[in-house]
Amino acid sequence: MTKKSSAPNRGFISFIKDIIAWNLSGGIAYQLFLCILLVLMMFGVYAYLIQFKVGLSATNMSDIVSWGLYISNFTFFVGVAAAAVMLILPAYIFKDKDLHKVVIIGEVVAVGALIMCLLFIIADLGGPLNAWHLIPGIGILNFPSSLLAWDIIVINGYLALNLLVPFYIVYSHYNNREPDEKKYRPFIFLSIFWAFGIHLVTAFLYEGLPARPFWNNPLMGPRFLASAFAAGPALISVVLIIIHTATTFKIDKQVFNKLRLIIVVSAIINLIMLFSEVFKEFYFTTHHSLAAVYLYFGLDGHNALVPWIWTAITMNVFGTIILAFNPGRKNPVFLLPACILLFLGIWIEKGIGLIIPGLVPSPLGEIVDYAPSWVEISITLGILAFGIFVVTLLIKPAIIIEQRFEKV
Amino acid sequence: MKQPKNNDCQNQKENKPGRTKKCGRRDFLKGAAKVAAMGSFAMVSGCGSELLASGEKRKLQWEEFFKTNYRIMTQQEKDATIARLERLAKIKKDVNIQMSSKAPIPGVLYGYAFNVTRCEGFMECVSACVKENNLDRKSKTQYIRIFEMEPGKMAPESGNGKYFHEVPVKDHFYMGVQCYHCDNPPCVKACPTQATWKEPDGIVVVDYNWCIGCRYCMAACPYYGRRFNWHDPVVPVKEMTKKQHYLGNRMRARGQMEKCTFCVQRTREGRLPACVEACPTGSRVFGNLLDPKSEIRFVLKNKKVFRLKEELATDPKFWYFID
Numbered sequence: 001m002t003k004k005s006s007a008p009n010r011g012f013i014s015f016i017k018d019i020i021a022w023n024l025s026g027g028i029a030y031q032l033f034l035c036i037l038l039v040l041m042m043f044g045v046y047a048y049l050i051q052f053k054v055g056l057s058a059t060n061m062s063d064i065v066s067w068g069l070y071i072s073n074f075t076f077f078v079g080v081a082a083a084a085v086m087l088i089l090p091a092y093i094f095k096d097k098d099l100h101k102v103v104i105i106g107e108v109v110a111v112g113a114l115i116m117c118l119l120f121i122i123a124d125l126g127g128p129l130n131a132w133h134l135i136p137g138i139g140i141l142n143f144p145s146s147l148l149a150w151d152i153i154v155i156n157g158y159l160a161l162n163l164l165v166p167f168y169i170v171y172s173h174y175n176n177r178e179p180d181e182k183k184y185r186p187f188i189f190l191s192i193f194w195a196f197g198i199h200l201v202t203a204f205l206y207e208g209l210p211a212r213p214f215w216n217n218p219l220m221g222p223r224f225l226a227s228a229f230a231a232g233p234a235l236i237s238v239v240l241i242i243i244h245t246a247t248t249f250k251i252d253k254q255v256f257n258k259l260r261l262i263i264v265v266s267a268i269i270n271l272i273m274l275f276s277e278v279f280k281e282f283y284f285t286t287h288h289s290l291a292a293v294y295l296y297f298g299l300d301g302h303n304a305l306v307p308w309i310w311t312a313i314t315m316n317v318f319g320t321i322i323l324a325f326n327p328g329r330k331n332p333v334f335l336l337p338a339c340i341l342l343f344l345g346i347w348i349e350k351g352i353g354l355i356i357p358g359l360v361p362s363p364l365g366e367i368v369d370y371a372p373s374w375v376e377i378s379i380t381l382g383i384l385a386f387g388i389f390v391v392t393l394l395i396k397p398a399i400i401i402e403q404r405f406e407k408v
Numbered sequence: 409m410k411q412p413k414n415n416d417c418q419n420q421k422e423n424k425p426g427r428t429k430k431c432g433r434r435d436f437l438k439g440a441a442k443v444a445a446m447g448s449f450a451m452v453s454g455c456g457s458e459l460l461a462s463g464e465k466r467k468l469q470w471e472e473f474f475k476t477n478y479r480i481m482t483q484q485e486k487d488a489t490i491a492r493l494e495r496l497a498k499i500k501k502d503v504n505i506q507m508s509s510k511a512p513i514p515g516v517l518y519g520y521a522f523n524v525t526r527c528e529g530f531m532e533c534v535s536a537c538v539k540e541n542n543l544d545r546k547s548k549t550q551y552i553r554i555f556e557m558e559p560g561k562m563a564p565e566s567g568n569g570k571y572f573h574e575v576p577v578k579d580h581f582y583m584g585v586q587c588y589h590c591d592n593p594p595c596v597k598a599c600p601t602q603a604t605w606k607e608p609d610g611i612v613v614v615d616y617n618w619c620i621g622c623r624y625c626m627a628a629c630p631y632y633g634r635r636f637n638w639h640d641p642v643v644p645v646k647e648m649t650k651k652q653h654y655l656g657n658r659m660r661a662r663g664q665m666e667k668c669t670f671c672v673q674r675t676r677e678g679r680l681p682a683c684v685e686a687c688p689t690g691s692r693v694f695g696n697l698l699d700p701k702s703e704i705r706f707v708l709k710n711k712k713v714f715r716l717k718e719e720l721a722t723d724p725k726f727w728y729f730i731d
Binding site: 055059064147148211361365366 | 473477480553555563564565566567569585594597598599600601602603617618619620621622623624626627628629630631632634635636637638639640662663664665720
């Protein structure tokens with residue numbers, strides 16, 4: 001046993017073998033957790049088969065609310081993926097030792113989020129089998145005219161970057177080598193610019209539509225970034241707390257404190273921008289503000305989104321206040337609920353709170369309330385479960401390898 | 409254990425009586441295969457071409473799946489896909505359709521004008537459009553919407569798009585909306601696969617088969633000009649318009665975007681769109697904007713015209729006018 005830990009196996013094949021072995025091992029609670037995820041995924045697949053068979057009429061979307069739960073979640077999780085940069089930037093560029101230790105977890109969360117984004121897009125397509133029409137060469141990618149074409153490029157590119165760099169570092173550590181910084185540093189720089197890119201491009205997807213006054217707003221891009229840099233690190237904090245309590249991989253208090261600062265600054269900027277938007281819509285309400293009226297107060301008796309948005313704003317404000325004043329400085333008992341509060345608040349606000357009002361009222365002034373069907377909810381849960389599954393299966397071997405490397 | 413090479417059942421039975429069961433199954437399968445082969449032969453040669461057709465259908469569908477965007481097809485490829493689609497319609501629904509790939513007529517740019525004073529909201533245009541363009545009867549898809557408007561307002565947003573009563577109502581006027589075939593179409597710019605584009609005669613069309621169903625064009629349209637097939641559209645064969653165009657009224661499938669095409673299957677043959685022909689009040693004017701003697705040019709020159717949402721610079725080729 002001692003022999004094994006001092007001179008572990010090397011090479012790619014044993015790397016793969018070890019990863020599989022490590023992932024299959026684990027306590028009852030861990031196995032149960034994976035089983036629950038698997039059940040949710042299976043149910044999602046079942047719901048998708050129904051949607052595939054009958055078409056998107058299995059959802060509650062319509063010609064008026066033509067994007068729903070899938071695109072809402074897609075938009076939000078692009079932000080979560082982009083937020084990894086908030087760890088990458090200090091860890092690699094400013095050489096922050098505390099954050100360097102957990103940067104890999106940030107990158108893995110980004111990978112999980114990106115995979116979810118791609119799956120949400122696939123789930124939303126009317127003709128998923130025609131997706132090959134997007135591949136240049138055999139299909140036509142309408143680049144640079146279509147912002148959706150840009151989005152496809154940046155999301156896949158960011159996924160590749162976030163797989164490549166951590167893989168190289170972890171694989172080097174597995175083989176007990178110090179990774180060569182010269183080799184991966186250019187990719188780190190690229191991924192920093194790319195992270196801002198994915199979120200700005202996703203914002204431009206909406207911002208670039210004059211047909212939709214609620215989206216056609218120059219604050220959209222910056223606000224996407226601010227809310228992402230609050231929600232992403234909040235999720236990473238939650239993941240770190242789980243790892244800290246469930247594994248032997250202990251995370252320094254300094255890490256949580258630095259993440260908290262990042263979240264607070266971003267969340268405050270986000271709230272200022274939200275206030276600015278609300279002011280613009282309601283100080284002098286025009287016809288272009290009808291979507292905002294529908295969102296915040298309801299219109300003509302339709303008020304499906306009103307409870308959601310006020311819940312979201314309350315969560316946002318409370319989460320930000322708790323994190324800013326940080327009660328129980330030495331005791332992080334408030335950190336977890338505050339992060340969850342902020343994360344959920346931004347999820348609602350930047351998910352359905354952003355997508356649905358862009359489409360309602362319709363360009364002809366018609367108002368339709370939207371609530372997702374059970375098929376949409378099941379597929380969404382399945383995709384979320386798959387994302388968590390991927391993150392789990394990637395983090396587990398990563399922290400084992402990192403811990404082993406540290407000891408040597 | 410040696411397996412006899414000769415699979416003859418009789419032989420095996422004699423040698424190893426304990427194996428009769430297995431032999432029996434094998435024999436049964438062999439027999440079944442024979443029967444199936446004979447049966448299929450009988451069906452092909454006799455009562456129906458069901459089996460042969462399903463093989464052909466599979467082949468045609470396979471070829472259809474891998475075809476390219478209509479815009480970059482050669483005429484040969486266009487002819488081939490049209491032949492396949494006609495054949496598939498015959499196999500699937502036993503309906504004889506004639507599909508065209510007629511190209512735009514040089515020197516033609518289509519434009520449309522709508523007389524707000526004359527329209528009385530009978531919606532004859534809507535039903536003619538539904539019939540002509542094979543629109544889904546299940547979800548009651550309409551390319552044209554008529555809004556009942558109160559005096560003093562000019563934007564359809566303030567009107568009633570769902571009236572079910574006798575028309576015309578006193579002190580009300582009527583406004584039809586549909587795809588305006590913008591000269592600067594935001595939908596075309598949005599499409600990630602170039603499945604929708606503006607033809608040289610100004611018609612904004614969709615290659616239904618190339619569409620991936622992302623609905624970004626729908627979000628980009630400021631006029632609610634596009635319709636999506638949330639399920640497979642239902643059109644009774646008896647009511648189907650058989651004269652079709654690849655870019656026009658041919659049958660769509662679930663997951664595809666569609667829209668008004670100024671009845672490309674009619675207008676490129678020199679006929680009027682179905683809505684113009686059906687209008688009992690003569691509120692609808694259609695013609696060639698490049699022809700100085702056309703009726704549409706007369707309207708643009710002599711009437712006071714306006715377009716919706718001019719500030720968006722989409723430049724619709726659809727004008728409203730008041731007598």
